Amino acid sequence: MKIKEIISVLQEMAPLAYAEDFDNVGLLVGDQDAELTGVLVCHDALENIIDEAIVKNCNLVVCFHPILFSGLKKITGKNYVERAVVKAIKNDIAIYAVHTALDNHQNGVNKIFCDALGLINTKVLIPKQNFIRKLVTYTIPENAEKVRNALFEAGAGNIGNYEDCSFNSKGIGTFMGNENSNPQLGQRFEFVQTDEIKIEVTFEKYLENKILKALFQSHVYEEVAYEIYELQNQHQNIGLGMIGELAQPMQEKDFLLFVKAKMQADGIRHSNFLGKEVKKIAVLGGAGSFAIKNAIQAGADAYLTADLKYHEFYQAENELLLADIGHFESERYTKNYIVEYLRKKILNFAVILSEENSNPVKYL
DSSP: OBHHHHHHHHHHHSOGGGSOTTOOOEEEESOTTSBOOOEEEEEEOOHHHHHHHHHTTOOEEEEEEOSOOSOOSOOSSOSHHHHHHHHHHHTTOEEEEOHHHHHTSTTSHHHHHHHHHTOEEEEEEEEESSOEEEEEEEEOHHHHHHHHHHHHHTTOOOBTTBOSOOEEEEEEEEEOOOTTOOOSSSOTTOOEEEEEEEEEEEEEGGGHHHHHHHHHHHOOSSSOOEEEEEOOOOEEEEEEEEEEEEEEEEOHHHHHHHHHHHTTOSOOEEOOOOSSOEEEEEEEEEEOGGGHHHHHHTTOSEEEEEOOOGGGGGGGTTTSEEEEOOHHHHTTTHHHHHHHHHHHHOSSSOEEEOOOOOOOOOOO
């Protein structure tokens, strides 16, 4: 098995198109055509993680945070990023990062966060915008089922908890071929009027090439008529953060102690207690100050995230309980999820959970 075959599985788990524009995800270091020896999954691909991969004979390191985030002008081993990259290259070890591709997935970082707290009725806090497109095409009734099925197989027609969704309407199509045409119906220079089915399906925009390929391969017409529109609809299953509910409401202090235990946090910074129970909880793994207003607008009683600055605690505005539980802590179980996912998909290669704790923040 080659490394690129594992990359295909990783992209099923966290499509790169889901990542934020500022991010650096995917294969960062290494040769995807190399034969795989083993996979080591970690939070941060630091130098000691590369050492662990060497010892455990793993030539693919799958990390959550990208070790290469911004461009490198020199690679001389003078800092922790360069040292990790140099050691990986010297030892033919590939590094693959998932980061916001998994942050934005409905089963990714924030669902893992919610599950660790036992939250129910979860949904995306900030749905992704401008991510849905619509395909409209036309064909004869005898070809409609084949076209629809091909589009569904390519990934079109998924809406929330439903798949194979389409709208179909009957109409009359007309055409006349010129001297270079080879019409499926009628003859050259003949005006043809025929029954047609209009098929409409939505799809995630990164699938467009795949969708069009399926359309052209399944359609009987020499020239396929189609239109693609960008929709304003939010994508309810892709986006940052998540909001859910506790099975039973809790007092604020009890809730934070519960979070501290569940997320194995050594310390939690929080805004003023408001003297009310909390039940509806918003979460966003990693740095999430940008979503405080979203949490308030969603009616959350508490918002759990990380990397909050002094003045950002004022943004709670006595509307909710704002808590910084630590960056690493808020994403703690992500690497466990990746390991479990890969082990289900890959049966003949070792997928190893790193034993190293890469959290750079310590507490007295």
